Amino acid sequence: MAGAAECGGGSVALVELSRVERDMEIAAIRRLLHDKLGAAVGVVEEGPHYESIRIDDDAVERAAMLLRDTPELRFDCLSNLSGCDYPGRGAIDIVYDLYSYEFDRSLVLRVSTRRGDPLVDSVERVWPAANWLEREVFDLLGVRFRGHSDLRRILLPEDWVGHPLRKDYVEPEQYHGISTVRESMLGIRSGS
Amino acid sequence: MSVEIEFTDDHGSAGGFATEEMTLNMGPQHPSTHGVLRFVVKADGEVMRRAVPDVGYLHRSIEKIAEKVGWHGFMPYTDRVDYVAAMTCNQAWAMAAESLGGVEVPRRAEYCRVIAAELGRICSHLLAFGAMGMDIGAFTPFTHAIREREMINDLLEELCGARLTFNYLRIGGVAWDLPPDYAHKVLRFLDRFIPLVDEFDDLLSNNKIYIERLADVAVISPEMAIAYNLVGPNLRASGVDYDLRRDRPYSVYPDFDFTVPVGKGTWGSVGDCWERYIVRLHEMRESAKIVRQALEGLPGGPVIAKVRRNFKPPAGEVHIRVETPRGDQSWYVVSDGSERPYRVHIRTGSFSAMSIIESLSNGLMIADLVALIASLDVVAPEVDR
Amino acid sequence: MSLVNSVPEMVLTTKVDQLLNWTRKSSLWYMLFGLACCAIELMQTGGPRADLDRFGMAPRATPRTSDLMIVAGTLTLKMALRTKLLYEQMPEPKYVVSMGSCSNCGGLFQLAYSVCDGVDKVIPVDVYVPGCPPRPEALTDGLILLQKKMSEEKWLVRPSAEEAALLS
Numbered sequence: 201m202a203g204a205a206e207c208g209g210g211s212v213a214l215v216e217l218s219r220v221e222r223d224m225e226i227a228a229i230r231r232l233l234h235d236k237l238g239a240a241v242g243v244v245e246e247g248p249h250y251e252s253i254r255i256d257d258d259a260v261e262r263a264a265m266l267l268r269d270t271p272e273l274r275f276d277c278l279s280n281l282s283g284c285d286y287p288g289r290g291a292i293d294i295v296y297d298l299y300s301y302e303f304d305r306s307l308v309l310r311v312s313t314r315r316g317d318p319l320v321d322s323v324e325r326v327w328p329a330a331n332w333l334e335r336e337v338f339d340l341l342g343v344r345f346r347g348h349s350d351l352r353r354i355l356l357p358e359d360w361v362g363h364p365l366r367k368d369y370v371e372p373e374q375y376h377g378i379s380t381v382r383e384s385m386l387g388i389r390s391g392s
Numbered sequence: 393m394s395v396e397i398e399f400t401d402d403h404g405s406a407g408g409f410a411t412e413e414m415t416l417n418m419g420p421q422h423p424s425t426h427g428v429l430r431f432v433v434k435a436d437g438e439v440m441r442r443a444v445p446d447v448g449y450l451h452r453s454i455e456k457i458a459e460k461v462g463w464h465g466f467m468p469y470t471d472r473v474d475y476v477a478a479m480t481c482n483q484a485w486a487m488a489a490e491s492l493g494g495v496e497v498p499r500r501a502e503y504c505r506v507i508a509a510e511l512g513r514i515c516s517h518l519l520a521f522g523a524m525g526m527d528i529g530a531f532t533p534f535t536h537a538i539r540e541r542e543m544i545n546d547l548l549e550e551l552c553g554a555r556l557t558f559n560y561l562r563i564g565g566v567a568w569d570l571p572p573d574y575a576h577k578v579l580r581f582l583d584r585f586i587p588l589v590d591e592f593d594d595l596l597s598n599n600k601i602y603i604e605r606l607a608d609v610a611v612i613s614p615e616m617a618i619a620y621n622l623v624g625p626n627l628r629a630s631g632v633d634y635d636l637r638r639d640r641p642y643s644v645y646p647d648f649d650f651t652v653p654v655g656k657g658t659w660g661s662v663g664d665c666w667e668r669y670i671v672r673l674h675e676m677r678e679s680a681k682i683v684r685q686a687l688e689g690l691p692g693g694p695v696i697a698k699v700r701r702n703f704k705p706p707a708g709e710v711h712i713r714v715e716t717p718r719g720d721q722s723w724y725v726v727s728d729g730s731e732r733p734y735r736v737h738i739r740t741g742s743f744s745a746m747s748i749i750e751s752l753s754n755g756l757m758i759a760d761l762v763a764l765i766a767s768l769d770v771v772a773p774e775v776d777r
Numbered sequence: 778m779s780l781v782n783s784v785p786e787m788v789l790t791t792k793v794d795q796l797l798n799w800t801r802k803s804s805l806w807y808m809l810f811g812l813a814c815c816a817i818e819l820m821q822t823g824g825p826r827a828d829l830d831r832f833g834m835a836p837r838a839t840p841r842t843s844d845l846m847i848v849a850g851t852l853t854l855k856m857a858l859r860t861k862l863l864y865e866q867m868p869e870p871k872y873v874v875s876m877g878s879c880s881n882c883g884g885l886f887q888l889a890y891s892v893c894d895g896v897d898k899v900i901p902v903d904v905y906v907p908g909c910p911p912r913p914e915a916l917t918d919g920l921i922l923l924q925k926k927m928s929e930e931k932w933l934v935r936p937s938a939e940e941a942a943l944l945s
Binding site: 249276297304308354 | 451456619621632706709711726739
């Protein structure tokens with residue numbers, strides 16, 4: 201264990217190096233997708249912590265198929281699929297966190313869809329893991345997925361009204377006669 | 393006297409022995425569903441055609457609460473994402489906030505985190521071991537597991553004051569330093585505990601009935617495991633040698649020397665229920681090794697960095713992946729620069745493990761479903777959040 | 778035919794009541810109703826250290842054979858409807874222990890949109906055990922309280938509705 205305390209500085213340099221490599225990779229991946237799918241593939245978006253490739257909502261499945269099946273990429277795992285509501289710009293973003301076990305490489309795809317009528321291609325046929333993840337996004341954010349085999353609520357009861365992770369969601373006063381409000385001793389109204 | 397029974401595939405056909413597919417409800421209150429999970433089972437006699445999981449009975453809207461309570465205030469809620477292994481969830485949240493806010497964690501704090509997390513991992517695997525035995529029909533291993541779990545609970549209680557929902561980690565470090573003489577107590581426990589793991593092997597792992605119930609049942613191939621995003625011990629049991637602690641190291645895991653147990657197909661095939669069970673048992677030994685090394689190499693210094701009470705990380709988003717006892721937990725956290733997170737999404741190991749059950753269920757016996765759920769070590773709050 | 782209220786109150790009936798109560802409180806079978814975090818502490822309470830067996834308590838898998846429902850954990854609205862159903866399936870006399878802050882009042886999850894703030898909104902509760910989660914000792918204490926309550930009940934001679942109103 202001697203010298204364990206000194207290796208902190210070294211690991212930071214290592215992270216910086218892999219970050220540079222990753223930048224080159226993501227540009228190359230974007231070029232590859234752009235060659236096949238054309239204008240549906242948007243720009244590489246810089247973020248403080250990682251970069252992502254923007255894709256049109258009707259090209260996700262084709263892009264996903266390419267990313268999974270291209271021998272140099274082999275993104276065989278959909279690690280995470282999250283949705284996030286941005287009422288300010290009238291959009292819901294779906295973020296795909298892909299991972300390749302073969303090359304130990306991550307990639308983030310980002311799809312924007314209109315908040316009024318959110319509709320995105322399903323990637324269930326590419327990664328079966330997307331089945332439940334897309335159902336969750338449908339349940340909590342109300343995004344519909346084109347081509348999903350079984351799109352219904354997963355966490356909330358079937359007769360629930362609304363999609364709670366939307367920013368303008370109003371919590372219900374009662375559910376089947378059970379009131380959802382309890383006067384708190386601290387004077388904070390629950391559910392507010 | 394013998395009766396000839398002819399099985400037919402088409403229901404209620406003339407001649408032969410007419411069979412009918414029936415729909416059974418299992419759960420949400422069921423002793424072997426590990427919390428409130430429900431299955432709608434379509435079965436033909438004892439053989440299942442399909443088991444459709446119905447989850448959400450413990451959906452506590454943790455992700456929405458994150459948007460209400462602020463960065464520090466969300467820490468106790470992360471305990472309840474996976475209450476069987478609360479430390480690792482604490483760690484994921486702390487890492488997400490630190491990564492967004494650019495907080496540097498003192499080295500001693502990282503060591504404290506690792507010690508706590510690995511003790512928590514042993515705790516969690518002990519419960520998986522005990523519950524699995526009980527689900528298969530052996531009650532005694534459960535009492536053994538709970539007895540040892542109480543010992544770790546005592547150790548963790550001494551560390552942070554809670555037995556189950558620890559709330560030990562803080563953004564920037566840990567809440568308290570190790571109590572006096574802690575290393576000695578933990579080492580004394582480990583010296584006693586590790587020989588007991590071998591005893592568990594004698595007691596349960598190599599029991600003939602146990603093997604018959606689990607070997608070659610519900611085999612998951614490595615390709616299928618990756619496609620369904622199975623993670624952690626479930627993935628390793630399928631033969632994929634992958635552990636975030638070693639392959640995408642975070643915290644101070646690179647300092648430690650440990651091996652990653654992988655399914656070998658000892659009694660049946662790689663990826664069967666028995667392999668998923670034994671990988672967890674081996675992981676307890678490895679976690680004990682890590683705890684030992686961490687206690688020996690514990691550096692001095694502070695245990696928490698200076699973090700403002702009104703913590704406001706700059707706008708941005710991160711993906712954090714942490715190896716919990718139920719595998720790679722992936723956190724997607726968005727900050728808009730305010731004092732509350734803008735969005736938190738948690739993809740947990742149990743969630744993906746539940747999603748694979750439906751495609752595995754065809755042809756299994758109903759009793760095998762219980763074995764399958766137990767071997768995947770599904771915990772309801774992790775599925776529902 | 779029920780024995781309840783069938784004989785006048787006297788020393789004998791009081792003694793028989795005591796005997797009945799003693800037998801019932803000494804074999805409280807509880808339904809496994811672990812909902813969330815508290816379920817783990819409930820399991821540990823049933824484990825070797827706290828050992829519920831010494832009170833004659835045994836876990837049961839079905840409501841039909843249990844006397845006691847320990848609601849251990851957060852009750853979501855989706856589960857609340859089922860909880861009512863399960864409670865109705867239990868045979869009389871039945872008791873409910875609400876274990877932990879969540880089932881007492883919603884606890885930490887009062888802020889949630891999908892959680893029923895307190896199991897007493899759905900079914901009647903006999904004993905509330907505070908804690909998040911309560912330690913095995915706390916739960917044991919709650920169960921001893923319940924036993925005390927049970928040992929004071931009258932079965933052969935119950936006060937009539939008017940008498941009960943007067944008493945309260």
